[in-house]
């Protein structure tokens with residue numbers, strides 16, 4: 001694949017950003033997969049859920065900004081999956097090509113609930129404890145994701161392999 005700085009995957013909780021990053025790296029071994037939530041957990045040696053519970057959401061957002069600054073400065077050739085609120089960092093475009101994985105809320109919910117480890121997936125996400133509140137957050141963010149994206153990929157009803165193929169084609173074509 002042609003070289004680019006990084007691919008930054010953004011989108012709502014549970015849309016499949018991590019799974020897509022792993023699939024892209026499987027297809028192109030010259031890339032490396034990173035995940036901003038994992039980076040924050042290893043940096044602080046604390047689970048995201050605990051950071052929210054003890055330090056609060058603002059502290060978590062500050063850690064996301066620190067992570068964004070470090071990635072923009074130091075990382076290339078990576079596919080970076082991000083937390084659902086990472087799109088708010090001030091320098092996201094400096095990290096790489098921003099790809100928004102767009103999907104219906106109901107499809108996302110079904111994807112999470114249909115996973116074999118659904119309980120665990122829900123438990124680790126402090127902002128997905130209440131479905132109605134999560135839906136409201138989704139509606140609040142919907143347009144903002146599109147605004148900051150270089151590429152919008154509709155992934156509703158699409159499996160990870162198909163999405164990876166679509167994205168690689170788009171990147172090749174340059175749109």
Ligand code: S3P
Nearest residue numbers: 012013014037083084085125126
């Ligand atoms: C969040 C999404 C989570 C995680 C944190 C906050 C959000 O990541 O960063 O719980 O604000 O949407 P996922 O999108 O991987 O669930």
